[in-house]
Amino acid sequence: MKSCPSAEWKAWLAENGPRLLLFARGWAPSREDAQDLVQEAIVRLWNYQQDKGSAVPDLPLAFSTIRFCGLNHHRSESRRRKREESIIYLNDFTDVWLDPSVEDDEDAVRLRDAVQKLSSKLREVVTMKIWGGLTFAQISEALAISQNTAASRYRYALEQLAQDMRRLKEERHGIA
16 A cells, blocks of 8 residues: 655655755755745645655755755845845854754864855755765756766865865964
């Protein structure tokens, strides 16, 4: 007997929700906005998958949908910000997106800051690969880029992060 689609979706979301939320944090200024992006993406996926027997979606499709929702959110926010720019200054967010339990760990804070400073193209590949657990094939599918491009972005991001962390360590220990 086939199980209930909503039960399959709940299990899928329980397993993949933290990965999706982490990826959404790269597209949102706060944890709450990231949760909204994931929720919007899940609703879109649910509607899309109804034509396919309500089967749970592939993880790359979920990442791609969150990216699409993030781009839409970014566009609308940019337009709104331009309208309100003369009235109020926005973007004062200090929320963490890696793991709030390590906020007191100085190295974790530095790593989080270094990841946030990566370009969005590099940050999304690193997030999908390390915290999302996707392969380069899945990342390339989700981002509509070649596998070689995904791998190159990943390598470049790791090199940049290693260089930043080395520089910070040298500064901390007074090595010139």
